[in-house]
Amino acid sequence: xxxxxxxxxxxxxxxxxxxxxxxxRGPQAADRxxxxxxxxxxxxxxxxxxxxAVGSATHTxxxxxxxxxxxxxxxxxxxxEPGE
Amino acid sequence: MIVDLALVGGILALALGVLVARxxxxxxxxxxxxxxxxxxxxxxxxxxxxxxTEAAIGAGLSGVLLLAAARRxxxxxxxxxxxxGRVTRxxxxxxxxxxTCAVGAAVLLLPDxxxxxxxxxxxxxxxxALGNPVASVLMAFRGLDTLLESxxxxxxxxxxxxxxxxxGWAGPPGAPQPQADGPLALLARLLPPLGIVVxxxxxxxGVDAPGGKFQAAAILAAMWLLPWMAGIAPAPPIGxxxxxxxxxxxxxxxxxxxxxxxxxxxxxxxxxSGFEKPLILIVExxxxxxxxxxxxxxxxxxxx
Amino acid sequence: MSLxxxxxxxxxxxxxxxxFAAGTAGLLRxxxxxxxxxxxxxxxxxxxxxxxxxxxxxxxALGGAFRLLAIWGLVLLASAATGPLLARIAQRRDPPA
Numbered sequence: 001x002x003x004x005x006x007x008x009x010x011x012x013x014x015x016x017x018x019x020x021x022x023x024x025r026g027p028q029a030a031d032r033x034x035x036x037x038x039x040x041x042x043x044x045x046x047x048x049x050x051x052x053a054v055g056s057a058t059h060t061x062x063x064x065x066x067x068x069x070x071x072x073x074x075x076x077x078x079x080x081e082p083g084e
Numbered sequence: 085m086i087v088d089l090a091l092v093g094g095i096l097a098l099a100l101g102v103l104v105a106r107x108x109x110x111x112x113x114x115x116x117x118x119x120x121x122x123x124x125x126x127x128x129x130x131x132x133x134x135x136x137t138e139a140a141i142g143a144g145l146s147g148v149l150l151l152a153a154a155r156r157x158x159x160x161x162x163x164x165x166x167x168x169g170r171v172t173r174x175x176x177x178x179x180x181x182x183x184t185c186a187v188g189a190a191v192l193l194l195p196d197x198x199x200x201x202x203x204x205x206x207x208x209x210x211x212x213a214l215g216n217p218v219a220s221v222l223m224a225f226r227g228l229d230t231l232l233e234s235x236x237x238x239x240x241x242x243x244x245x246x247x248x249x250x251x252g253w254a255g256p257p258g259a260p261q262p263q264a265d266g267p268l269a270l271l272a273r274l275l276p277p278l279g280i281v282v283x284x285x286x287x288x289x290g291v292d293a294p295g296g297k298f299q300a301a302a303i304l305a306a307m308w309l310l311p312w313m314a315g316i317a318p319a320p321p322i323g324x325x326x327x328x329x330x331x332x333x334x335x336x337x338x339x340x341x342x343x344x345x346x347x348x349x350x351x352x353x354x355x356x357s358g359f360e361k362p363l364i365l366i367v368e369x370x371x372x373x374x375x376x377x378x379x380x381x382x383x384x385x386x387x388x
Numbered sequence: 389m390s391l392x393x394x395x396x397x398x399x400x401x402x403x404x405x406x407x408f409a410a411g412t413a414g415l416l417r418x419x420x421x422x423x424x425x426x427x428x429x430x431x432x433x434x435x436x437x438x439x440x441x442x443x444x445x446x447x448x449a450l451g452g453a454f455r456l457l458a459i460w461g462l463v464l465l466a467s468a469a470t471g472p473l474l475a476r477i478a479q480r481r482d483p484p485a
Contacts, residue, residue, distance in 0.1 A: 015412040030478040032113035038428040058132045071466035073147030078473040271469035
């Protein structure tokens, strides 16, 4: 079972790496930052599967940290500028 | 093996993308993706403490900092110097190539069993009553390093504040933020309480497992910056006594406990035996709050 | 019982991977920013939800299960808030034809 979960983690990681093409190609800044944030979601899924595969709670904590900080870069980009 | 190769390929592609990106915003977005992959790679290497730090700093604070810098640059574009000539470019390229080869050679020439003190840390682990060897090193075996690092943060805050104009330098840090409405205002009210709970969790597990004060402080700082960015919680003026005490309390308490150790056991920063764990926890709580306040003030920047 | 739980896990995780793959395909193939945002936000969060659901029977005690659900909740909250903001700036800079 745990090796199956490992394979699943790798499959999710592959979709993450493919999605990076959109971060690289853009064309708009919104495309890139949205792709970067949402690939964080994919990273979280990969970490959860991987943690379940090796039976480690630390991976879940790492996923938790990523989840709580996920919106930050996006907010820093979309917030109104001072004086706007 | 395939997993590692795929990760390394992704990291290299993103690093290259950051370098060749034409717009600052694009480079920052790529750098955020790069940080995510780097955190996964550290996890893959089994260094969960480093992975957590990379996730906390890379996903949260450094993105905010870099985007603010990119925005300031695009508002006032730097004057372009004339592009370097062909000879200069060739020299720069050769220099970078030599440096890359030297670093690569250094990595390849490392001995198979790198020298280290891991065995000694493991042998003395029980003396600190902590379960996480990294926490033992940071708070006990190399406590002086941690003390100096936290003191450096206080100095960095002082330097940043000193960059403010003379008129009203003691006012709130950073530029005043316009008030947000809609989804951002809602998120800025909902997320901080949850984030503070997550930070406390990450702090507490740091005693026995990867995690700890610095990662928790980075999350706390982000939870302070969120309502600030949304304009619903203006930063307190730099002159506020409570803010200054918060920034300085961690290192000050660490030094005080270190002096206590000098009096009781004869060595600076030695933990009195029997009281190691409670004292370490008290100092870590104070350090966490100080580091969080310092990181947030550094991201907000000087008063403009 | 454990066989049933394992089958449940496999089913949910495989379905979750399917949604992640669909989200990535949409991210790469859809023609404009708005549709790409739509593909990612819906598919990826459903995928994560299915994976969390699939891992629930394997979670250690109540705390582990709660942590998994908390992660999903946090991600949903974050992207529900940032999605409209991103769509707004995408429209402002690239008005739909």
